[in-house]
């Protein structure tokens with residue numbers, strides 16, 4: 014802020030003072046408009062175009078904006094490039110708050126302006142950056158090309174050149190307004206929430222360390238020196254895998270009452286009961302003839318009357334893949350609370366595959382299926398206070414708006 018807001022008060026009453034104030038305005042605006050330093054921040058695909066604008070072909074340095082800053086405290090331009098999700102919105106507000114004034118913002122691309130193609134049927138996308146922070150320039154496009162970004166930058170420069178030190182600078186003016194406080198409060202509340210989450214997470218980790226689940230096998234990182242890398246003969250592992258029939262025969266030796274979900278599939282799709290799911294996964298992982306040592310994914314399907322949870326396993330030794338599928342019946346719950354309740358549970362695969370951690374949390378977050386013995390069973394993408402489970406058939410949300418026909 015400095016003394017700029019006070020200069021008009023000092024000089025305006027002096028004869029000819031207005032001319033001096035105008036000159037000061039011109040010089041300050043010129044300097045500011047020609048040295049806009051954007052924050053290094055992008056939320057999705059539009060950011061790729063923003064990045065290319067700083068490369069040699071487009072060269073944003075021509076406009077004095079080559080210095081993309083890593084810290085908001087050193088930036089004065091916030092180019093929001095891409096979709097803003099509800100979860101990300103507080104972080105956007107917080108970054109904006111951390112940029113010292115005078116500061117400017119550009120909303121780049123359809124998603125940033127209005128939610129873009131994700132505006133409809135979507136509970137998770139903010140419908141425009143202006144819901145979150147004040148915006149100076151909007152650049153339409155999906156994505157806008159670097160030339161369009163430069164056009165927006167030039168428009169912003171025009172806007173800055175019209176600013177006057179007679180007005181309080183942007184930051185000061187906005188800090189008094191309710192809108193501005195709303196952003197600030199939201200940012201502070203979010204920071205507070207993050208602190209609580211950090212503390213809870215530290216506690217959960219501590220509890221897990223001191224009292225791990227019985228069958229938990231801690232993962233040991235192995236550091237390999239480059240010089241001591243063994244010479245490995247590279248083979249195409251896809252050609253080494255066992256056939257669906259062979260794999261099923263081996264699986265049957267561990268659990269007799271399993272069946273194949275899709276006979277015609279090239280990949281073995283085993284249906285196993287909830288009680289035998291963990292045991293079978295454990296056996297298939299450790300059997301030297303099948304060696305399913307890699308968890309590719311865990312996902313779920315809501316079939317209305319029941320859920321399917323599917324773990325996709327692979328052998329890095331042989332290259333074959335297996336789906337483990339469990340049908341989980343839904344708990345009987347009254348209609349009012351059903352959509353916001355956990356309706357099924359299953360044993361966690363984290364003791365066998367540490368990678369199951371986030372994948373099971375995602376299934377929990379999206380379907381409300383609880384994983385027993387999971388070290389950190391919390392939502393992954395959505396806020397803890399979020400009501401409902403978005404990939405369930407019973408999910409509704411006020412933010413879902415139907416596409417106009």
Ligand code: SF4
Nearest residue numbers: 058059122123124156
């Ligand atoms: S406007 Fe288009 S390019 Fe930009 S973030 Fe949205 S979908 Fe991606």
